[in-house]
Amino acid sequence: MSRVARPRTTSHRTRRVLGAAVAVALLASGCGLSGSSDAEDSPNDPIVIGMSLPLSGPAADRAKPGMEGYQYWADEVNANGGLLGRTVELKVLDDGFDQQTAISDYNRLISQDKVDLLLGTFSSDLNLAVAPVAERHKYLYIQPSGGADEIFARDFNYLFFAQPATTQRLPNQFVKVIEEMPSASRPKTVALVQQDDPNTTQAAEIFADRLGALGVTTVYDQTYAPDTSNFDTIANAIKQADPDVVISGAVTGDGVSLVRSLQKVGFSPEMFYQENAPTSPTYAQAIGEANTEGIFTPLAYSTETDFAGNKDFVAGYAKKYGGPPDEDAANSYTAGQVLAAAVEAVGKLDQAAMAAWLHENTVATIVGPLSWDAAGRPQGELLLAQYQSGTLKVVAPETGANADILHPKPNWQ
Amino acid sequence: MTLLLQTLILGLLAGGVYALMSSGFTLVFGVMKVINLAHGAMIVVAAFLTWWLWDRTGIDPLLIGVCLSPVMAGIGWLLYKTVIARVQRVDWELTLVASFGVAVAAGGVMALIWGAEGHAATPSYVTASFELGSLVVPEAQLYACVGAVVLLAALYALLRGTFLGRAIRASSANRDSAALVGITVERTMAAMFAIGAATTGFAGAALSVLYQFVPDSHYVWIGRILCVVILGGLGSFLGAGLGAGILGVSEALTSSYVDARWATAVPYVLIIVILLVRPQGLLGGRVRADGVAA
Numbered sequence: 264m265s266r267v268a269r270p271r272t273t274s275h276r277t278r279r280v281l282g283a284a285v286a287v288a289l290l291a292s293g294c295g296l297s298g299s300s301d302a303e304d305s306p307n308d309p310i311v312i313g314m315s316l317p318l319s320g321p322a323a324d325r326a327k328p329g330m331e332g333y334q335y336w337a338d339e340v341n342a343n344g345g346l347l348g349r350t351v352e353l354k355v356l357d358d359g360f361d362q363q364t365a366i367s368d369y370n371r372l373i374s375q376d377k378v379d380l381l382l383g384t385f386s387s388d389l390n391l392a393v394a395p396v397a398e399r400h401k402y403l404y405i406q407p408s409g410g411a412d413e414i415f416a417r418d419f420n421y422l423f424f425a426q427p428a429t430t431q432r433l434p435n436q437f438v439k440v441i442e443e444m445p446s447a448s449r450p451k452t453v454a455l456v457q458q459d460d461p462n463t464t465q466a467a468e469i470f471a472d473r474l475g476a477l478g479v480t481t482v483y484d485q486t487y488a489p490d491t492s493n494f495d496t497i498a499n500a501i502k503q504a505d506p507d508v509v510i511s512g513a514v515t516g517d518g519v520s521l522v523r524s525l526q527k528v529g530f531s532p533e534m535f536y537q538e539n540a541p542t543s544p545t546y547a548q549a550i551g552e553a554n555t556e557g558i559f560t561p562l563a564y565s566t567e568t569d570f571a572g573n574k575d576f577v578a579g580y581a582k583k584y585g586g587p588p589d590e591d592a593a594n595s596y597t598a599g600q601v602l603a604a605a606v607e608a609v610g611k612l613d614q615a616a617m618a619a620w621l622h623e624n625t626v627a628t629i630v631g632p633l634s635w636d637a638a639g640r641p642q643g644e645l646l647l648a649q650y651q652s653g654t655l656k657v658v659a660p661e662t663g664a665n666a667d668i669l670h671p672k673p674n675w676q
Numbered sequence: 677m678t679l680l681l682q683t684l685i686l687g688l689l690a691g692g693v694y695a696l697m698s699s700g701f702t703l704v705f706g707v708m709k710v711i712n713l714a715h716g717a718m719i720v721v722a723a724f725l726t727w728w729l730w731d732r733t734g735i736d737p738l739l740i741g742v743c744l745s746p747v748m749a750g751i752g753w754l755l756y757k758t759v760i761a762r763v764q765r766v767d768w769e770l771t772l773v774a775s776f777g778v779a780v781a782a783g784g785v786m787a788l789i790w791g792a793e794g795h796a797a798t799p800s801y802v803t804a805s806f807e808l809g810s811l812v813v814p815e816a817q818l819y820a821c822v823g824a825v826v827l828l829a830a831l832y833a834l835l836r837g838t839f840l841g842r843a844i845r846a847s848s849a850n851r852d853s854a855a856l857v858g859i860t861v862e863r864t865m866a867a868m869f870a871i872g873a874a875t876t877g878f879a880g881a882a883l884s885v886l887y888q889f890v891p892d893s894h895y896v897w898i899g900r901i902l903c904v905v906i907l908g909g910l911g912s913f914l915g916a917g918l919g920a921g922i923l924g925v926s927e928a929l930t931s932s933y934v935d936a937r938w939a940t941a942v943p944y945v946l947i948i949v950i951l952l953v954r955p956q957g958l959l960g961g962r963v964r965a966d967g968v969a970a
Contacts, residue, residue, distance in 0.1 A: 319783070320892055323792030459937055487936035490896055492887050495686045495814065496931040496939075503679045516794035516888045523796070523888075526803030527814040528682075549796045549888060551803070675803065 309350035310612070312337070312602075313372030314382045315393075320360030321489055322386055322515050324543060325591050329385050329407060330355065332588065332595030335580055340599070346606050354378055362392040369396045379612050382598055385591065386514065387411035387430075387462035388489075394422050403614045403621075405601050407594035411461035415638045421618045425598035426563040427630050427643030430465045433561050436647035436659040437536055438473045440559075440668060441508070448670075450507030450534060454483035456497060456521065457512025463538060467512050474508075482506050491517065498524035507533045513540040519549040526554065526675045533671040535559065542590040547653065555650035557672030562646040564593035564630050565657055567665060572600075573629040597628045678810050683932045684925060685813060691924025692821025696882055697897060698904040698916045699827050700875030706911015707835070707848045708868055710760060710771045716898030717779040717786075718873055722748055722880020723889050724790050730797040730884070737797040738819060741881020745874040752873020756866050779894055786891035794888040802885055820882040824920075827875055828913045834871070844868045903943035907950050909960025918958055922946070 314333065316326040337351045345351055354376060358365035365384055372378045373396070383406030384393055390409035397404035398419045406414075406422070410429040415422065428435075441449060453474050457463040464486055471481050483504040485497060498521065501509060509532040511521055518540020525531070534557075540546055541560035566577045566587050576596060580588040588596070604626045605617035625634040633641050647659040649669060656666035701715045722744050730737045755778065763774040796802075801819075805812040835841040846854040847861045855861050883889055883897075904923055908915025923943060931939040950957060 319787065319792065321890065323787070323890060323892070324794055327792050456936075485936040487931075488938075488940040490940050491936070492893070492896060493690050493927065493939075495690065495817075496683055496928040497936055499682045499686055500679065500932050503682075516890065519794060519796065519888045523798075523803055527805055527817075528812050529805060529807075543793070545793045545795065549794065549798065551798055 309352045310346055310380065311352050311354050311376070311378045312380045312382055313354045313356075313369075313376060313378030314384060315356040315358045315365050315368030315372070316384055317360035317365075317386065317389065318355075318357040320358075322360045324545070325408070325515055325539075326385050328544075328589050328592040329595045331580075331584055332407070332592035333382060333599060335576075335583060335588075335592070336596045336599030336603075338583075339579070340603060346603060347610070347612075353382075358384065358389065360386070360389070362389060365389045365393050366396055369393050373397075373400045373402060380602060380606070381405075382595075382602060383407055383409075383425075385409065386460065387414060388460050390414050391461055394419060397421055401614055403602070403605065403617050405598045407598040408591065409462060411465050412640075413461045413465065415640045418638045420637075421614065422639040423601060423618075423621055423635055424639055424641050425594055425601050425628070425630075425633070426645070427633065427641055428563075428645045429640050430462050431469070431640075433466050433538070433645055434469045434473060435644065436561065437510075437559060438470070438477070440647065440659060441474065441479065441534075442477055444670075449477070450479055452480050452482045452504075452506040453508040453510060454501045454504055454506035454532075455481060455510050455512070456483070456485050456487070456501065457510075458491075458514045458517055459486050459488055460512070460514050463512030463514060466538065467510065470510050479508070487517070489514070489517075492520065494521045494524035495527060497521065498528045498530065501525065502528045502530035505530075509535050511535070511537040511540075513537050515540060515543070518543075519546060522550045522554065526550075529675075531672065531674045535672050541648075541650065541655070544586065544589055547650075551676060552653050553676040555653065557669050558650045559658075560648050560650075560655065562590060562648045562655070562657065564590045564597075565646055565648070565655075565663070566593075567657070568629075568631070568663060570629050570631045571627050576629050593629060597630050597633075600628045601626050601633065679932065682811050683928045685811060686817075687925035687928030688921055689814065689817035689821055689924070690928060691921035692824050693817065693882060693886060693920075694900055694904050694923055695917045695920035696820055696824035696827060696875075697879045698901045698920060699824065699831060699913070700872035700879070701901050702905045702908070702911055702913065702916045703831055703835075703875070704869060704872035705905060707844055708865060709768065709848070710764070710775075710869070712760070712775045712869075712872070713772060713898055714755065714775040714778040714782065715872075715876065716894035716896075716901060717782040718748060718751065718876040719880045719883055719897055720889060720891065720894045721751070721782060721786065722876045723884040723893075724786055724795070724880075724891075726881040726884040727795045727797045728790070730799070737799055737881050737885050738823070738878070741878040743877075744881065745877035748877040748880070749870040749874035752876075753866055753870040755873070756869035760869065761862065761866070779898070783891045783894060790891070792890055792892075794890050795884070796888040797881075797884040799885065816882075816885050820886060823878050823882065824917075827878065828917060831871070831875070832913050840864070840867060900943050903947050906947050906957055909957030912957065912959045915957055915959035922958075 318326050341350050356368040381402050385408045387409035390406045391414050404422050407425050412431050455467045457467045518537050536559040547555050608620050609616045625632045646657050648655040649658045657663050658668045704712050726737050726740045729740050759774050763770045801815045804815045843859045843864045847864045851861050904919040908919025927939045927942045
């Protein structure tokens, strides 16, 4: 009898455990895991600047250089005597690229840790959730990344974006390139494929509208979930739609996966434009260096511009971290520059006064002079770059361009 | 029509990769009743090792994967001896928590060693495809599928045709009786766990070639693996193959014909449906005791 009873119990327990396993897997896939740095909280001196970054999870590859940019800025400030004569200390939490964790992290930094200042996190997705927290507590919030207009449409007073432009202006240069092509060689069809992110989906809508106005028909438009890993079927559907232009609203590694799948199904469009992913240091190796040729990407920053402090930043960063800064590192550094300018100008840590000062003034940064509208939208233009012979060359606007456009894109190698 | 056929081919090939990833898990679960949530992390460890060795030596990543099998077996054996076996003695359900803890820790350690950037091994055939008229069959995927079939067949043969296999099944059915007839249960279980871990060598190599991966990729993979195993039937190799095929094709069809946004929800929807409709899985046999009771 007992021989019958025992396996039966096991079978029931097996199912129970299985249920728990499923629950754990669902939880694990849905949320990241947070941890904290060993930064000490001290209310008086030094000035503690709090932030929560997606150091783990799917956007970790963007957050690492972002974190380095912040650290480089803090070290530089301290080497030059600090802010208001006090040293600067960063308190960094990890939100695992999870909105809820990011919200609770910033709440904790403000209410529990009582940090003196805040700096922003990465991606539109996280900033969309975090900006209201800072606004509610009346903390100045300068975000290095995340240009979706949804974030700024709420007319926050304490929010500022540390790039030259938001997503609203992101398509400008590429659309202009197509507009200026002779009508005979101008592309007729476009495929839009983007990650489900406020920034990329907004850009896709603008692209569809503005290219549509130029007579370029959208033949494929799909948004995919952030944890998509298999792009073969998406690439296949794009191939069947056979567009002249592919516009890929990638956020991070998804950009590489899409390119590799396009190579697998043997589809190479005449023009290929991709957001974010091409500036990752591992991009060229992951898709094959020869395959980068002709790929367009918007840039918020270039190491080659002559804006004040840029050359020193590039050289110093390369010395410290062994390679040139990427866009994320530069954007963090810029956010730091904006914060420092406001603190020094106001002369005390008065959040409302600093926000008011930023609304009224222009700050010289490594991405150029930045000024903002009442909702924190910067008033500049992004650059359009294209991979040529293994490096990103700025091809538009004409004032900043250092190369001619390569057209059409060569086939995958 | 081309879209449909191509979608089915790509779905089935993705299914082959899922079967490969799931083979070791279904073995350990089916025989030992241990839900090893660190299985996905071990695949990612093997993927990192493959990428790292490929990057330095240029040796074919899939070949590296084969050579990594004994290394992963060693890691598996160590994991069993240091964590799983000890926890199992207290309460075997705790292995779930313990292995999840190992997975989380492994993710952190990988990020420390290799960084959080995405990596991928890119040998020449990674983006090559065989062409059948207007249809394409990606080469790397095909190799991974062949690997999955060989691996599943080898595991089946091992379990059914060797003394070790019989010892494993005996130990799993009744530890005390197995010990009475001279089987060293502890050693047999450790061997079983190591064999399950060995499969992550080739699975990890396939991952490094087929997809870009980061240390946290294991969360996505363990979700899919659980889906494949639950769908196909616990411990059934044929079921794992079938479950993997269904998952791959369902994801592909969803992505092509419904909405790409829903493709990543497919595994979880399938898990919920199968647990409600047929909890033992498509090919999972009911436990003999269930039959007696019924």
